[in-house]
Amino acid sequence: MNAVIRVEQVKKSYGKRIVLQDVQMMVEEGKIYGFIGPSGAGKTTLIKLIVGMDEPDQGEIMVLDKRVPNMSLFQRIGYMAQSDALYTELTGEENLRFFASLYSLGREEQKRRIAYASELVNLQDDLKKRVAVYSGGMKRRLSLAIALIQNPELLVLDEPTVGIDPELRASIWGELARLKKEEGKTIVVTTHVMDEAERCDVVGLIRGGRLIATGSPVQLKDDYQVNSLEEVFLKVGRESR
Amino acid sequence: MRTIAVIRRIFQEMLRDKRTLALLFVAPLLILSLMYLLFNSDAPLPRLGVVNVDDTVVDKLEGEDIVVIRYAQATETTIVEEDLDGLLVVEDGTYTLTLKNDEPTIAKPLQAKITQTVSSEAMSSLIRNNLGEQAPLFDLSDMQLGISTSYVYGDSETVFFDVLMPILIGFFVFFFVFLISGVGLLKERTSGTLERLLTTPIKRGEIVVAYLTGFGIFAIIQTLIVVFFAISVLDLNVEGAIWHVVLINVIVALVALSLGILLSSFAASEFQMVQFIPVIVIPQIFFTGIIPLDSMAEWLQAIAKVMPMYYAADALKKVMYQGLGLGDIKWDLVVLLSFAAIFIVLNVHALKKYRKL
Numbered sequence: 001m002n003a004v005i006r007v008e009q010v011k012k013s014y015g016k017r018i019v020l021q022d023v024q025m026m027v028e029e030g031k032i033y034g035f036i037g038p039s040g041a042g043k044t045t046l047i048k049l050i051v052g053m054d055e056p057d058q059g060e061i062m063v064l065d066k067r068v069p070n071m072s073l074f075q076r077i078g079y080m081a082q083s084d085a086l087y088t089e090l091t092g093e094e095n096l097r098f099f100a101s102l103y104s105l106g107r108e109e110q111k112r113r114i115a116y117a118s119e120l121v122n123l124q125d126d127l128k129k130r131v132a133v134y135s136g137g138m139k140r141r142l143s144l145a146i147a148l149i150q151n152p153e154l155l156v157l158d159e160p161t162v163g164i165d166p167e168l169r170a171s172i173w174g175e176l177a178r179l180k181k182e183e184g185k186t187i188v189v190t191t192h193v194m195d196e197a198e199r200c201d202v203v204g205l206i207r208g209g210r211l212i213a214t215g216s217p218v219q220l221k222d223d224y225q226v227n228s229l230e231e232v233f234l235k236v237g238r239e240s241r
Numbered sequence: 242m243r244t245i246a247v248i249r250r251i252f253q254e255m256l257r258d259k260r261t262l263a264l265l266f267v268a269p270l271l272i273l274s275l276m277y278l279l280f281n282s283d284a285p286l287p288r289l290g291v292v293n294v295d296d297t298v299v300d301k302l303e304g305e306d307i308v309v310i311r312y313a314q315a316t317e318t319t320i321v322e323e324d325l326d327g328l329l330v331v332e333d334g335t336y337t338l339t340l341k342n343d344e345p346t347i348a349k350p351l352q353a354k355i356t357q358t359v360s361s362e363a364m365s366s367l368i369r370n371n372l373g374e375q376a377p378l379f380d381l382s383d384m385q386l387g388i389s390t391s392y393v394y395g396d397s398e399t400v401f402f403d404v405l406m407p408i409l410i411g412f413f414v415f416f417f418v419f420l421i422s423g424v425g426l427l428k429e430r431t432s433g434t435l436e437r438l439l440t441t442p443i444k445r446g447e448i449v450v451a452y453l454t455g456f457g458i459f460a461i462i463q464t465l466i467v468v469f470f471a472i473s474v475l476d477l478n479v480e481g482a483i484w485h486v487v488l489i490n491v492i493v494a495l496v497a498l499s500l501g502i503l504l505s506s507f508a509a510s511e512f513q514m515v516q517f518i519p520v521i522v523i524p525q526i527f528f529t530g531i532i533p534l535d536s537m538a539e540w541l542q543a544i545a546k547v548m549p550m551y552y553a554a555d556a557l558k559k560v561m562y563q564g565l566g567l568g569d570i571k572w573d574l575v576v577l578l579s580f581a582a583i584f585i586v587l588n589v590h591a592l593k594k595y596r597k598l
Contacts, residue, residue, distance in 0.1 A: 075442050081433055081437055083432075089253070089254045089258060090254065102243050102438070102442070103441060104442070
């Protein structure tokens with residue numbers, strides 16, 4: 001199996017505060033990798049390092065065989081930020097088209113991808129509306145559609161389901177599973193909801209800037225002899241202290 | 242291509258935001274018109290008190306649309322108490338004019354009229370007296386010196402709308418462009434779209450260029466509207482070439498644009514952006530020549546030299562008021578362009594906050 005992401009001994013601090021320390025991990029091609037951990041554990045920082053918006057103080061990160069940060073990688077990574085970064089004065093379609101042209105898609109391809117991505121997140125009937133009148137869930141879905149617009153090999157989604165109702169959450173996870181299975185995409189998500197973590201192929205538990213355990217949900221539960229990931233999390237947390 | 246995509250998006254957003262458009266295009270016209278009306282409204286006839294002034298002089302003064310009121314005796318206090326605009330006293334053949342000068346726009350023309358009347362009267366009486374004899378050589382300016390003038394309020398260095406107007410035009414362009422571009426990019430910062438933008442293959446320089454061009458086009462339209470409104474509707478007299486005026490203001494807009502975008506990276510909210518106005522924008526107007534620079538302390542004059550508006554106002558005054566050409570303002574323009582260049586480079590650098598690459 002190919003490693004799409006390889007993180008080697010990464011350390012990152014802002015001022016005196018150490019945000020990430022000794023992070024070592026890899027994500028295989030065609031897998032869903034979930035970072036779980038409480039708020040402020042360093043999930044978003046790690047995501048930003050992987051996407052290439054920031055540089056690690058120590059260690060290195062390789063994404064798609066290139067050392068991050070690398071300008072050419074932005075085209076190949078679909079990123080969805082924790083907060084909906086949308087232009088609320090524009091319509092959904094205009095938002096999609098704007099990002100499509102930033103990824104230098106041709107006119108025909110733009111059309112095709114906008115149709116595909118908006119259908120995927122079930123927004124095809126709301127494309128002509130201004131984002132300002134969208135509900136929270138619709139904004140989240142539009143953000144996801146934008147992350148998919150340039151047909152990237154790797155999807156990096158920072159809390160894609162936060163603030164979304166259970167039904168929609170299930171449908172988004174259904175889509176992620178389908179993207180993995182049918183299109184062979186590699187997906188990295190962060191979450192602090194344990195039942196979402198169950199749906200990942202591999203989960204990494206982050207706490208206090210350290211990756212304290214990794215493995216498939218089943219494997220982790222076996223290793224720690226507990227019935228849920230939540231218990232794994234609590235148990236590992238106690239041991240590592 | 243990516244630059245064009247961002248420019249197109251800025252246009253879409255701006256055109257949908259009618260209020261901001263109105264602020265950009267209508268607000269400066271509103272303020273300029275208001276100032277024009279205030280400065281040029283028909284003032285009531287000036288009231289002049291006279292003591293011991295010859296009847297022929299009084300007649301002539303009244304002929305000049307001055308309300309003349311005779312007093313046996315009067316002082317500065319009389320001016321204030323009787324609400325006079327000036328007091329003309331003759332003592333031992335010497336005229337002494339005291340102006341109230343609470344409204345320089347009234348005091349100045351009043352002084353001019355009186356000086357003219359008195360000196361022409363003195364001249365003709367000289368001619369009458371010397372009739373038939375050889376007329377002695379006299380100089381009109383000597384006659385004018387015969388009147389000594391003093392002021393109750395202010396001094397003779399008070400400015401007028403004509404001098405003020407070029408400065409105001411430049412200042413409004415600076416102010417509105419600064420505000421709108423600053424808030425424009427700030428919105429992008431606070432909404433997270435700037436960060437999102439920087440996870441696409443766009444270069445930092447491309448974003449800065451796109452913002453300068455996108456907002457720059459609106460700034461140029463605003464400049465054209467303001468300049469042509471001032472010239473055609475407000476009858477502003479431009480001694481030099483109009484396109485020079487436009488050129489200067491476009492460069493001013495560029496400076497304001499790059500400064501606004503730059504400072505927006507030090508503001509966390511729209512309110513914090515507004516806080517820059519009293520700190521960065523308002524002080525500039527004091528160094529534009531509204532208050533004469535020569536009278537300032539040397540260290541204050543040094544501060545003026547780092548204010549973009551100082552150079553902008555200098556160039557605008559030279560073109561609009563003194564009728565000078567490009568050769569005389571080229572250094573002002575060079576300095577302004579240098580300001581813009583520095584701000585632009587700093588802008589590209591400031592975006593590193595969001596993406597190191």
